[in-house]
Amino acid sequence: MSTPRMYRIEPDALNELIQSLRQQHYTVIGPTPRGAAIVLDEITSTSQLPIGKTDEQAPAQYRLKERGDDAMFAFSAGPHSWKRYLFPPVLKLFSSRKNGEGFQISEELPSSDHEEKYALLGVRACDLSAIQIQDKVFGGGTYQDPAYVRVRNQAFIIAVNCTRAGGTCFCSSVRTGPRARVGFDLAMSEVLDSEHYFIVEVGTDRGENVISTVTSRAAEDGEVEKAEHLIRAAAQSTGRSLEPDNTREILYQNSDHPRWDTVAARCLSCANCTMVCPTCFCATVEDTTDLAGTSADRIRKWDSCFTLDFSYIHGGSVRPSSKARYRHWITHKLASWVDQFGTIGCVGCGRCITWCPVGIDITEEFRVIRETYLMKRGTNPNKE
Amino acid sequence: MVPRPYIVKRIRKDTVDTFTLELGPKDGRSHFSFAPGQFNMIYIYGVGEVPISICGEPSNSTLVHTTRAVGSVTKAMSKLRRGDIVGIRGPFGTSWPVEQARTRDVVVVAGGIGLPPLRPALYHLLAHRDAYGKVVLLYGTRTPDDILFKEELENWRARFDLEVFVTVDRGTPGWRGNVGVVTTLITKAGFDPTNTIAMIVGPEVMMRFTALELMKRGVKAEAIYVSMERNMKCGIGLCGHCQFGPLFTCKDGPVFRYDQIKDLLVKWEI
Structure with missing residues (x-):
């Protein structure tokens, strides 16, 4: 046009x-x-x-x-x-009904x-x-x-x-x-x-x-x-900012940053940020049956990387600490998202900041890590 | 994606906690085509769905899965009987580099339940034996009772064109074989490190130390492949559960080239 x-x-x-x-x-x-x-x-x-x-x-x-x-x-x-x-x-993905030895699956269509x-x-x-x-x-x-x-x-x-x-x-x-x-x-x-x-x-x-x-x-x-x-x-008049360039280098190079401990001490792993986030896409499935076991459904539900179950494999969770879970979330959102989909996964809506019960601010957490990155590279963040 | 019905043709208990399912399509149609190293999502009616590597012969019409009964789904799976129906989605994921390995020596290293995902690769190597150099299988389990596919291993050991070494972490009375971690077998195996492809499956720490040991002997990181495990709900890169750094284990893996993931493997709780 x-x-x-x-x-x-x-x-x-x-x-x-x-x-x-x-x-x-x-x-x-x-x-x-x-x-x-x-x-x-x-x-x-x-x-x-x-x-x-x-x-x-x-x-x-x-x-x-x-x-x-x-x-x-x-x-x-x-x-x-x-x-x-x-x-x-x-979202119901499918229903299955017991018939004889087996079961019949029917896809859930609108x-x-x-x-x-x-x-x-x-x-x-x-x-x-x-x-x-x-x-x-x-x-x-x-x-x-x-x-x-x-x-x-x-x-x-x-x-x-x-x-x-x-x-x-x-x-x-x-x-x-x-x-x-x-x-x-x-x-x-x-x-x-x-x-x-x-x-x-x-x-x-x-x-x-x-x-x-x-x-x-x-x-x-x-x-x-x-x-x-x-x-x-x-x-x-926007009061906050998040510098979207070099997010991959900044976060990948700082996976051991002391800030992860600081934020983990506040993070409740409540998953609010992922529920309100307009791009978070993780989901789990639940398989349920009726009491008689004659029908079984598979339901897809939003899931969050902040839960312990999210990364569970036999023997335990891959990310047992909330420190690792917060790091995973922000690293995915701002860094690995770029590898996966060619863009960061944050659109600046601010919902995760507003709805975090303890007020963790993604722009602030990222700013601290970014400053360390710039300092290590000899760039003064204040003079940038 | 909706699971397709498969009928249990046979179920066999392999060890105290592992079992093998032999499956065929319920509608009796097409041959299940897969590449060695790929996995299926197996659905047990009303219980749930789990990702399990395919363990059988790629050319065979029977779909074979060997797994350990550890969670609610695999435990329900272990109680299946002949004639029962399971749902199958797949095959998913990347596969072992059996083509790139042509003309080269191949070292296959398995720890415990890591042998089943490697078995289709071994079948492929043996079916095209002339195309490869030396083929070595190094296999470690916790105890002699945990050794999978004993009869097959014995048959393989009898071959002149395949070297098989087995070790256990803890011996039992009557065990006369090797005791020690699987990495100790690497020195026993004869292969040309500069012209070798390695395929490793086991616990992450085992895969890391095996890769390090192989590299110490001159195998390049780009010639080493491992198969990763993560929680999976969809198998097709949509549910987010299997993320391993920027990688989706289900579609970018489960088979990864070692240099692709070696930096991730050493990060805590990644």
């Missing part, structure tokens, strides 16, 4: 967009306040969006606040990520297309990158995850550019945001000053078809520029 197609829509038209997608048999998933957090769930109207709400995030801290205005997307990444729809936390045809509304740039990373994990290798590929191919993505940096965000440093660049059908920027409107950028023909069903007009340059300015300001 040579020049991006830009439209302006009013807040009411967003509702038309949701209805239009629903008419096309999409299940629209979007942010919605629940309890004390903004989570992702099915939405049927804009009234379910977190209107006038924002969040305050810091290590081990998440608080919802009222803004006293009509903003619909004035918050940052919440505890849920979109992977729960593309890579569900619990009962209707409708259930799995998602329109994801409000995907932030960091999460868009996370989806592209999981595309490589589940769909880019010799073996693919058919369930992921099936749901992913049908998904309609409406990105929302961030016009506000969250308390634990660091997308600009890892070059994933705050602006959505590729991989969306539509991308919106919310502008709320003297007037309230959305700039909608069309990413695909599919996106063009959908936006053509709602009330819109071509955006004026000034309107587009206002949105771009807000996005730039968000990038500049």
